Amino acid sequence: MQVPAQFDYERATGVRHAIALLTRYGPESRLVAGGHSLIPMMKLRIANPETLIDINDLDELTGISITDGALRIGAMVRHAELLDSPLAVEHFPILVDAERVIADPVVRNRGTIGGSLCQADPSEDLSAAFTALHAVAVIEGESGRREVPAREFHTGPYQTVVGDAEILVEVRVPIRTGSGSAYEKVERRVGDWAVAAGGAALWLDGDTVGEVGIGLTAVGAAHFCAPQAEDFLRGGPATEERFAEAGRIAAEHVRPTADQRGPEDYKRHLAGELTTRALRRAAARARGSEA
Amino acid sequence: MQITVTVNGAAHTREVEPRLLLVHFLRDELRLTGTHWGCDTSNCGVCVVQLDGQPVKSCTVLAVMADGREVRTVEGLAGAAGLDPVQQGFSDKHGLQCGFCTPGMMMTCRALLDRNPDPSDTEIRVAISGQICRCTGYENIVRSVRAAAEMERAARVEVEEVQA
Amino acid sequence: MTTTDTTGVDAPGTAPTEVAPTQVCASTPMGYGSMRRKEDARFIRGQGRYLDDIALPGMLHGAILRSPFAHARIVSIDTSAAEAHPKVKAVITGETLAGLGLAWMPTLSHDVQAVLATDKVRFQGQEVAFVVAEDRYAARDALGLIEVDYEPLDAVIDARTALDEGAPVIRDDLDGRTDNHIFDWEAGDAAATDDVFARADVVAECDMLYPRVHPAPMETCGSIASMDPVTGKLVVYTTTQAPHAHRTVYALVAGLPEHKIQIIAPDIGGGFGNKVGIYPGYVCAVVGTIVTGVPVKWVEDRSENLMATSFARDYHMRGEIASTKDGKLLGVRVKVLADHGAFNGTAQPSKMPAGLFHVFSGSYDIAAAHCQVTGVYTNKAPGGVAYACSFRITEAVYLIERLVDVLARDQGWDPAELRMKNLVQPEQFPYTTALGWEYDSGDYPRTLQKALDIAGYAELRREQAEKRERGELMGIGISFFTEAVGAGPRKTMDILGLGMADGAELRVHPTGKAVLRLSCMSQGQGHSTTFAQIVAQELGISPDDIEVVQGDTDQTPFGLGTYASRSTPVSGAATVMVARKVRERAKIVAAAMLEVSPDDLEWEKGRFQVAGDPSASAAIADIAMAAHSDLELPDGVEGHLDATCVYNPPNLTYPCGAYICVVDVDAGTGQVKVRRFIAVDDCGVRINPMIVEGQVHGGLADGVGMALMQLMAFDSDGNHLGASFMDYLLPTAMECPSWELGETVTPSPHHPIGAKGVGESATVGSPPAVVNAVLDAIGVRHADMPLTPAHVWRAMRGDPIRTDLAID
Incomplete structure (x- = not known):
């Protein structure tokens, strides 16, 4: 069995302590939460941190709640907890849709929301879901907290705006009326990374799209979003024809790359197809008419 | 570094390297070889144990991360009263062939029944969907869990009748 | 769910029922029946004893450094830093082995294979050096300290180019080698077959690839070698399906006396053919114990298992089938290009370089058949016969069952009717095929009818027609297989001269x-x-x-x-x-x-x-x-x-089965859902029906996996694109339906209790049923496995994917 190279290990007792440890050990240190992205990479010796800082004891990063008109999800919330969260079901079913298809149930017991977002895999699901929801990431460093929109969080594959001595502490999703959201993923097999996936959030004002968010993953969408399709939909009627057109626009603007999950043309097709399907289901949910 | 992990109710203190994986701590340090390993990428699930009651893949947990926590392995399934109903179900319904994925499957299924005493076939399949079995085609694993649920239901009814 | 039929009287639409295993009671007679397994008592308690569970006193741990290149010359290997590691006890290279005469070992197919590379590496993942250290972590660390200077060479990846003029010669270690050709082999009567084709009303042809797959048992391969320096006795604990054959091979390879070798196979966590051969790591462990004087354990990791141990299949087939205009099958012929990888290491009867592939006339009464098989070297791992294939009957059944479907599609015939019309009839047994096999027994029409009845075939076709009207894609796939299992007799079947x-x-x-x-x-x-x-x-x-x-x-x-x-x-x-x-x-x-x-x-x-x-x-x-x-x-x-x-078996036994798969395909995404799978098996007398059904269940899951997801492609540099369980996907409980089983029983007349083998029937028979169902759903004549969502979508657009190469 493959095993990690040697490293030092520290167990943080609080966010401030974790930041102090990151500062002390520098850029060759890494936070470990669930470890389900990092530890396999360490076994394959693709990742070789000198120090691991364990943040599993950081209770202040746990919990899902409604705070100041927003759904607040702590960075240490495990995937299984978000999947089972009545608050998520009530307000943002896209998160439940996405969680249901992230890895597998045992991995979801351990893997965390923050870990997934910070790993920033270009095929990661929550990045697309939070992008669709216009969520905000809250990041803490030595100088305090700052807020970054989800669609500015990622700076490239496996790269985020979180600094060497910073921690993602929570994600906030503002709650507004008239919303509906959904996530659609094509995978080769249960538990696989997405061939392509699309999430949509709609805020309807009657039959008009007041606000919309579309998140795409695994298809080379910059910042996981489809702004041209969103612009097309915003302010217009929420109709099947326009969802289909939005899918077409989204597909036009993605830059997928071929791999063993599929060729470029197929992934581009899925970007459109899944955008349309997610919009359709999001609208049905917004109208309370989901089949 | 020194860690103390409670495994199947007994506390074990060992000096370990931080990189030691929990699966190797159990197998090599404690010689509890019922927990197996089958891949390097957290995909196969033959290494599943319960960590504070939750099924986890022990190949992707560092032993140091289990310091101060409780681990339950297949060796801790059977109690003084005999086999756990999950074990009995796997035996009764031929839920195993080579036996290599079986401990991990049983630990997950035990946790499932603790949470959901009457799971549907689909719920059982979802619960074990992160674990690969190459022998059974899963059919008899599903039947095994159903049988275990039925045994526990019957036992509950018996207790209720006695109490009544 | 199980439907049993041993009477010969069918009860159409019999409701499948679940049979609970019953404990054999203490009174006589005792014997056959679904009793609980005796071995389970230890497995359910975590008391199985698998290879890696064994720890011998003083035992050291080995790890193998492998080639990152598919084809490269080794310029130099520097092991000094690894040797300086405080926990390292020995570093062994090809040079070390050459000094002992062990750098090369014989394969099971009249070839040799490098134990540790001396001159060149010939596939990605090939064994280059072996480290022995105090613990498994240190052994792994030391691999990173070995420096190998490689000179990369052009690689032969696409088997279809292996015999091209100017292709790089992979096996220049063999005297006089100027190409990558291994063998040509044929079976059947070529002239008679050509004659039938010339006269036939209808001919259907199809190019098809049975792609490279891997058995991937949950337990990887490994070995613990322990040489007693006083007695000279070598004890090898190893993951082997064939302990006695291993002992003889060790004796021949290492020159050790056979009575001083003890092979112990502990509990084995699945084999499926992966644990038949002897791998370089096993030999390294033996050398390790000889060098260090203490036991040495070597257990491969999952990537090593997928990259370097026995793959299966990799048959490029051009098949043709001939029939009359009213659907009487007349002849079948096939040309095969067989990719054997860098060393010819197939594990099969020595006299049969294509194994038992020449049962490819299948379950049908066909007058003439012929095959021509060419084996080639490529820069890929050796193997080819593994994974529950019954010596390549998987490929044979896939070929004929696809051809029958292609013919039915071309002519607008119902694939069930076409099969029923051409099955060997009960009164024809023992039946000698055009390729010389003597099938022992069977009642094929009854077996197929039973499957059709359980499936509700006519109703399924009606449902399919209705769904098509609505634009929904549903497919029904059938396969009927005849297996040939229980090798020998020893006169015709041997491995390395050892009769079966x-x-x-x-x-x-x-x-x-x-x-x-x-x-x-x-x-x-x-x-x-x-x-x-x-x-x-x-x-x-x-x-x-x-x-x-x-x-x-x-x-x-x-x-x-x-x-x-x-x-x-x-x-x-x-x-x-x-x-x-x-x-x-x-x-x-x-x-x-x-x-x-x-x-x-x-x-x-x-x-x-x-x-x-x-x-x-x-x-x-x-x-x-x-x-x-x-x-x-x-x-x-x-x-x-x-x-x-x-x-010494007088003949093989010939189990058979009729399988029907029902799928739904999402037209917008290409995703396939296996909704139902009906399997009626006839394996003669069943000793423990519960165990038989379990074996069938496992094989059916294999078929779903191979047909839909198990993908081992290589890019043009020879990089293995399925080298972990993240990339080589095996089916989970979510992709498998609840299997619907039935049985018929026609005892083998030459087996003392009328039993036939069954372990591989479902793996052999199920892939074509799944593929036929998917292609039926999408209305496509042929596309190769695996039918991933991307591939289904492409096939629907008339642009199927070449599944053995990287998708670009």
Whole structure:
């Protein structure tokens, strides 16, 4: 069995302590939460941190709640907890849709929301879901907290705006009326990374799209979003024809790359197809008419 | 570094390297070889144990991360009263062939029944969907869990009748 | 769900019912039936003892450095830094081995394979150096300290270019080699077949690839070698399906005397053909223990398992089928390009370079058939015959079952009717095929009809038509297979000159408890139970009182082991014969006990009783005690009841089955959902039906996996694109439907209890059913496995993917 190279290990007792440890050990240190992205990479010796800082004891990063008109999800919330969260079901079913298809149930017991977002895999699901929801990431460093929109969080594959001595502490999703959201993923097999996936959030004002968010993953969408399709939909009627057109626009603007999950043309097709399907289901949910 | 992990109710203190994986701590340090390993990428699930009651893949947990926590392995399934109903179900319904994925499957299924005493076939399949079995085609694993649920239901009814 | 039919009278639409295994009761007769497995008591408690569970005193750990290149010349290897690691005890390279004459080892197919590379590396993942260290972590660390200077060479990746003019010569280690050709081989009557095709009304042809797949048992391969420096005895604990064959190979390779080698196969976490061969790591562990003087364990990781150990299939086939205009099949022929990787290391009967592929005329009465197979080297891992393939019958069944469907589609015929019309008829058995096989028994039409009835075939076709009207894609796929399992006979089937026969020894203790020793080796098939049941049936001893010993060459008789579904047909028969020998001895002893002539005794429900006087009788336990006592024994009995036997099968057994798969396909995404799978198997007499059904279940899941997701492609540099379980996807419980099983029973006439093999039937028979269903749903003539969502979507657009190469 493959095993990690040697490293030092520290167990943080609080966010401030974790930041102090990151500062002390520098850029060759890494936070470990669930470890389900990092530890396999360490076994394959693709990742070789000198120090691991364990943040599993950081209770202040746990919990899902409604705070100041927003759904607040702590960075240490495990995937299984978000999947089972009545608050998520009530307000943002896209998160439940996405969680249901992230890895597998045992991995979801351990893997965390923050870990997934910070790993920033270009095929990661929550990045697309939070992008669709216009969520905000809250990041803490030595100088305090700052807020970054989800669609500015990622700076490239496996790269985020979180600094060497910073921690993602929570994600906030503002709650507004008239919303509906959904996530659609094509995978080769249960538990696989997405061939392509699309999430949509709609805020309807009657039959008009007041606000919309579309998140795409695994298809080379910059910042996981489809702004041209969103612009097309915003302010217009929420109709099947326009969802289909939005899918077409989204597909036009993605830059997928071929791999063993599929060729470029197929992934581009899925970007459109899944955008349309997610919009359709999001609208049905917004109208309370989901089949 | 020194860690103390409670495994199947007994506390074990060992000096370990931080990189030691929990699966190797159990197998090599404690010689509890019922927990197996089958891949390097957290995909196969033959290494599943319960960590504070939750099924986890022990190949992707560092032993140091289990310091101060409780681990339950297949060796801790059977109690003084005999086999756990999950074990009995796997035996009764031929839920195993080579036996290599079986401990991990049983630990997950035990946790499932603790949470959901009457799971549907689909719920059982979802619960074990992160674990690969190459022998059974899963059919008899599903039947095994159903049988275990039925045994526990019957036992509950018996207790209720006695109490009544 | 199970539907049983042994009467020959079908009950159409019989509701499948679940049969609960029942404990065999303590009273006689004891024997066949669905009893719980004896071996499960330890497995469910976590008390199985697999290779990596074994820790010998002082044991060291080995790890292998592997080539990152598919084809490269080794310029130099610097092991000094690794040797300086404080926990490293030895670093072994090809140069070290060359000094011992062990750098190359013979394969099972008349070739040699590098143990550790000396001149070149010839596939990505090839073994280059072996580190022995105090613990497994240190051994891994030391691999990173070895520096190898490679000079990369052009690689042969696409098998279809292997014989091109100017292709890089992979095996320049072999004298006089100027190309990558391994063999040409043919079977059948080419002229007669060509004649049939020339006269046929209809010919359908199809190019198809059975892609490279891997058995991927959950336990990887490994070995612990321990050489006693005083006695010179080598004990090898190893993941082997064939312990005795391994011992002989070690003796031949290492020049060690055979009686000083003990092979011990502990519990095996699945084999499926992956654990037949001897891998370089095993030999390295042996060298490791010789060099260090203490036991050395080597266990491969998952990537090593997928990259370097026995793959399966990789057959590029161009098949043709001929028929009359009203659908009578006349002939079938095929040209095969077989990718054998960098070393010809297939594990199959030595005289058959394409294994048993030439059963490809399948289950149909076809007058003429011919195949031509060309084997080539490529820069990929060696292997080719593994993964529950019954020596390449997987490829044969896939070929014919796809061709029949292609023909049906071309002509607008119903694929069930076309099959039914052409199946070999019951009265034709024993049936000699155009390719020379003598099928022993079967009632193919009844088996197919049963599957159609369980499926509700007509209703499914109606549903399909309705769905098509609505634009929904639903497919129904059928396959009918004939397996050929239970190799030998030894005259025609051998491996490395070792004939395929198997031994059994049965010892009956004075109290009537028994020990059965077998040459085969369970990898999960439940030998401890099934073989005890055979003895129980023959002798009237409770299966609980029969210990089955296997997997230790010092404890068991010689035999070729467990693969190609041969345990029940061969070792099962050996068990019957040895039990009957015991019974014959027991009869003589019983006659002495009861003071009658042996001719006056009848065997009845586990006892010998005097004809006409049931009160005068003796059970085996009584007789065993007498045989060990001071009773004066008649001529012909020296004492005791113990016996030995070697069973040389007169023919293969030919199980068959009819499989029907129902799928739904998402037209917008190409995703396939297997909704139903009906499998009616006929494997002759079933000893433990519960175990038989379990074996079928597992094989059906294999078929879903191969048909839909198990992908091992290579990019143009020879990088393996399926080298972990993130990339080589195996089916989970979510992709598998609840299997619907049925059975018919036509006993094998030449097997002593009428049993046939079954372990691989479902793996052999199910892939074409799934593929036929998907292609039926999307209305496409052919697309290769695996039918991933991307591939289905592309196939629907007339642009299928080449699945053996990287998608670009």
